Amino acid sequence: MPQPGRVAVIGLDSATPQFMFDRFAEDMPVLSALRQRSLWGPMRSVDPPITMPAWSCMMSGRTPGELGVYGFRDRAAHDYGPLAFATSRSIKAPRIWDEMTAAGRDSVVLGVPGTYPTTPIRGAMVSCFLAPSTRAEYTSPPALRDELEKLTGGYSLDVENFRSPELERVSQQIFDLTEQRFKVARHLAARQDWEFFSFVDMGPDRLHHGFWKYCDPEHPRHEPGNPYQNLFRDYYRALDRHIGDFLECLPENTSVLVVSDHGAQPMVGGLFINEWLRREGLLVLAKEPDGPTPMAQAHVDWKRTTAWAEGGYYGRIFLNVEGREPEGIVPAREYDDTLARIAGALERLPDDRGEPMGTRALRPEQLYPEVNGIAPDLLVYVGNLRWRALATLGMGQGLYTTENDTGPDHANHGDTGIFLLDSPGVTPGPADGLSLYDVAPTLRELLGLPGGGQLPG
Structure with a gap:
């Protein structure tokens, strides 16, 4: 059993096993090397496999039913009005960073869906793409906002209108978003005190929704010879480089967990x-x-x-x-x-x-x-x-x-994401039967928090 220590979570929204472990494995040498020293495998998502609530389920160990959150929007009353947007206030169960704060320990949380508005934390929190704009108070402490704006020249919460026919703009913004998210992650990992670090990049999700039919010959509406047919490969190569740069900035013996909230598949x-x-x-x-x-x-x-x-x-x-x-x-x-x-x-x-x-x-x-x-x-x-x-x-x-x-939109969500855990004392190799609900007890075990459980595999 590993001794409690630092843990860093790299969250890749919508990352799918068929790309990360198979189709683009040779284009991702950093991730492939990480996989060789990790316990890894496909990971079953929640029902429904939706970004909100999946990341909060992952970080709390609770089901959508227990959280009372079934998607980005839910009924607030038994009436006929429009659905209400789910926010951080909708999540009543403590998430890992809440448990760390209660224990007097530092965390950094960056871009994890379900964190707007920001909540009290010992450490630092940068809200997710559900924040209305960067004019809102999207960081905790609030002064961190100016630091990020200066670092980035303008912080990006998300790709603007990613369901758009403006393919060149959208593709560039996806690459830019991922590059900036990892840049901010490296900055915070180096500047902040932390024992738990968790961030999520929305780039893979936006890529899948915007470009699947252009990149997948098996998509029912694929357009052969289109100018974006290699975009998936180019993106995953860039993502792999960013992962490598982030891993290099981590302190020695940091446990690293790479996860996604759900997978993706062609939208018929x-x-x-x-x-x-x-x-x-x-x-x-x-x-x-x-x-x-x-x-x-x-x-x-x-x-x-x-x-x-x-x-x-x-x-x-x-x-x-x-x-x-x-x-x-x-x-x-x-x-x-x-x-x-x-x-x-x-x-x-x-x-x-x-x-x-x-x-x-x-x-x-x-x-x-x-x-x-x-x-x-x-x-x-x-x-x-x-x-x-x-x-x-x-x-x-x-x-x-x-x-x-x-x-x-050319993709819909799939029920299988990814899981890779590189940690001292964890035996590397493929694992079957992994579940998103394994993540919270695994993190508690690695961090020495109450409620830890036997590590997967």
Whole structure:
């Protein structure tokens, strides 16, 4: 068992085993060498495999159900209003840096999703891409902001509008974001006192969403000979160099953990899930939409509506329950049967070619030991996450599309990320059965915090 010591976590949002361990392994000599001295393997993400809440699940050891956070946005009340954005205030469970602070020990947290607004910490925190802008107070202590602005010439929280046809701009900003994130990480690692260091680079995620069809010959909408067909390889080579530079700045005998919150896969298309509910007679509109209309702006006849949906990487179906929603019509005694009918119909739904789609429709009680907040009544993985769930109404395209309703996107999330742990006393080699929920007890064990567990492998 390793002695408690410094731990550095390199978080790569959306990094996938098929790229990091296989397709681009020869282009990433630093990561490949790290893998040779690490316990490593594919790592199962959470359900749903979404950035928010996955990083907070990873750093707390709690499920989305226990946290009461099911995505970037959640219902704040049993009404028909728009979903509310999840923030750091939504996370009630202590995360590793909270436990370190309580123990009087220093941490540095940089860009980890779920850290806006910043929370009290012994050490330093730089918020994530969910901060509205750099005009907001995105650092703790606040004075750190001026230091970062001077260091970078203008700190970047994220790639601006990464779902955009402006491919040259987006690609350059992805490379720039990753370069800057690692530069700031090296600066903070050298200047700050810390025993726990954790940062997340969003570059891989933005790359996958913006350019998958250009780089993957197996993507159904691949364009052979396009000018971006080598962009993935070029990016991962650059990322590998940045990882190497960061590793060189770490004190000797620092335990290093490289992880991702979820994986990625080609997006085959999108299902207009509210249009499907309309077709099934479960969602009734009082007025036809004049054009593309978000669900929150639709004129719904709630007294005749059984269910509605919110979209994104996965679909969320909510029942209009009598006594729960303001104009609910589903009696409590029919709740289970109604959900079962909807789930069964979705799972039988074929794709646009009449082929089996492989959709999974799950109740939160099937996924979590505890369900807090206002969870979806059904979590829907359309085509097992190969398809997006599109909530927009009035698109005039039937049930299926090859596009995304919030801008160009060629990838959806996958349920498998990466895990590499290089630590004194840990036996290197591949490991099976790794889970995102292994990370928090592993970090506690390495840091000598209460609640540590046997290390994976």
